[in-house]
Amino acid sequence: MRRFRSAMTDRLQPCDLAALKARVIAAARERGAADVRVAPALPDAGARERMRAAFARGDFATWGYGDAYAESASDPRAVLAGARTVVCIAMPYATPAPARRAPLRGRASNYAWSEDYHRRMRALLHELATLIDDVVGESATAIACDTKPIAERAFAARAGLGWIGKHTNLIAPGAGSFVFLGEIVTVLDLPVDAALRKSCGTCSRCVDACPTGALRGDYTIDAGRCIADLTQRTDPIPRELRPYLGEWVWGCDLCQLVCPPTRNAGARAQAAFAPLDERTASPPLTELLALRSGEFKRRYARTAMGWRGAAVLRRNAAIALGNALDRSAVGALARALCEDPHAMVRGAAAWALGRIGSPAALAALRARRNDEGDASVLGEIDAELERVAPAPR
Numbered sequence: 001m002r003r004f005r006s007a008m009t010d011r012l013q014p015c016d017l018a019a020l021k022a023r024v025i026a027a028a029r030e031r032g033a034a035d036v037r038v039a040p041a042l043p044d045a046g047a048r049e050r051m052r053a054a055f056a057r058g059d060f061a062t063w064g065y066g067d068a069y070a071e072s073a074s075d076p077r078a079v080l081a082g083a084r085t086v087v088c089i090a091m092p093y094a095t096p097a098p099a100r101r102a103p104l105r106g107r108a109s110n111y112a113w114s115e116d117y118h119r120r121m122r123a124l125l126h127e128l129a130t131l132i133d134d135v136v137g138e139s140a141t142a143i144a145c146d147t148k149p150i151a152e153r154a155f156a157a158r159a160g161l162g163w164i165g166k167h168t169n170l171i172a173p174g175a176g177s178f179v180f181l182g183e184i185v186t187v188l189d190l191p192v193d194a195a196l197r198k199s200c201g202t203c204s205r206c207v208d209a210c211p212t213g214a215l216r217g218d219y220t221i222d223a224g225r226c227i228a229d230l231t232q233r234t235d236p237i238p239r240e241l242r243p244y245l246g247e248w249v250w251g252c253d254l255c256q257l258v259c260p261p262t263r264n265a266g267a268r269a270q271a272a273f274a275p276l277d278e279r280t281a282s283p284p285l286t287e288l289l290a291l292r293s294g295e296f297k298r299r300y301a302r303t304a305m306g307w308r309g310a311a312v313l314r315r316n317a318a319i320a321l322g323n324a325l326d327r328s329a330v331g332a333l334a335r336a337l338c339e340d341p342h343a344m345v346r347g348a349a350a351w352a353l354g355r356i357g358s359p360a361a362l363a364a365l366r367a368r369r370n371d372e373g374d375a376s377v378l379g380e381i382d383a384e385l386e387r388v389a390p391a392p393r
């Protein structure tokens with residue numbers, strides 16, 4: 001928290017504020033934003049109660065959110081003291097998926113296959129905030145994108161930037177849900193916009209498309225079942241959920257790919273959100289399984305899938321290989337089972353070998369059983385051997 005109103009901010013007349021808002025909108029649009037709208041910075045009791053209910057149900061158990069987070073995320077004054085309005089920006093990021101030519105390729109989500117969007121969004125927000133501060137003659141803003149405690153979707157919906165769909169993402173009319181959100185919280189009384197009167201109606205395609213049953217259909221999500229959450233966990237992914245990950249190695253787009261307003265909007269984002277290259281968007285799985293720090297830094301550290309480190313990506317590659325059920329991956333998985341320095345990756349490799357279940361895969365599991373020193377990996381090996389070839393009783 002760092003700002004409050006002053007004589008400088010109070011001297012601005014309504015016409016100055018309307019002109020300033022128009023300049024911000026024009027500048028954001030020039031830089032690729034789909035839309036910019038303004039919400040009052042009043043605490044949002046509805047969002048606070050929805051969040052409280054979600055946390056009490058345990059929907060965000062992996063995030064450690066609680067009442068204190070619900071309180072601050074629903075009140076923009078937690079980001080900027082004396083906040084009066086929130087400028088909400090939607091930046092489209094859908095770009096065409098590269099053709100996947102080879103077998104045994106994984107799949108990364110559209111939001112993560114380019115240079116990290118946080119950098120680009122923050123640069124834009126910073127530029128727009130500076131424009132505002134320069135007109136005011138002093139600091140009158142704070143920016144947020146993803147990491148600050150602010151319920152970005154709730155304020156974007158309140159500003160009329162779009163509506164929150166049953167997949168729980170904000171859908172911007174004309175741009176769909178493949179939009180990043182960013183905010184400039186200000187102490188200025190910029191003219192505010194009205195919320196839209198829109199909802200999903202009877203559509204429930206996203207709910208039907210979700211492989212894990214994370215979406216309930218009542219505009220809530222059990223985040224712990226969402227593949228986007230599972231692929232960024234730094235502890236082992238629950239065994240019963242692993243088959244649902246399919247070929248995803250980072251994030252998941254299934255609920256949005258079937259969403260009619262998102263489909264109709266198409267892929268029209270700036271080139272900055274295009275895949276770094278085909279291998280980043282669709283990583284060869286055996287290569288990803290062997291990923292070490294040099295290649296990780298070169299390819300993934302600058303994307304939004306880099307923040308959890310290389311071992312998480314190797315773990316995800318092992319699970320995707322287990323789901324591919326392709327015997328040609330047994331050699332690579334057996335190597336990972338013996339040589340990977342992380343127990344979590346070795347455990348996932350054991351699971352994948354058990355899924356493939358070929359004689360060579362089972363032989364690799366039995367051989368490693370004698371040398372493995374980590375109890376969690378031994379547990380994975382035993383669970384697979386027991387499942388695929390139960391010991392006679």
Ligand code: B12
Binds near residue numbers: 060063153164
């Ligand atoms: C934690 C988090 C996650 C978690 C949980 C997601 C979730 N649905 O809450 C996980 C890891 C699963 C995740 C996944 C993704 N995320 Co995320 N995530 C966040 C983060 C950091 C916090 C969200 C949070 O606090 N959730 C707690 C819930 C209870 O609160 P909430 O999201 O604010 O939304 C509720 C309220 O707004 C309330 N509400 C308020 N008013 C109203 C009014 C009505 C009528 C209704 C129905 C509801 C409602 O209902 C909402 C849903 O419960 C935000 C950034 C931020 N600070 O907001 C990004 C953010 C939500 N994520 C984003 C993205 C891009 C994704 C993914 C698409 C990435 C991917 N492809 O893998 C997926 C989408 C999965 C999905 N179906 O939601 C974008 C969403 C953009 C958009 N168009 O909405 C955000 C805003 C980041 C950004 N700055 O762009 N994410």
Ligand code: SF4
Binds near residue numbers: 210228252254255
């Ligand atoms: S991102 Fe995937 S797993 Fe998560 S809710 Fe959407 S379809 Fe389900």
Ligand code: SF4
Binds near residue numbers: 203207255259
């Ligand atoms: S798929 Fe249908 S129900 Fe789901 S968010 Fe899109 S419009 Fe709403």
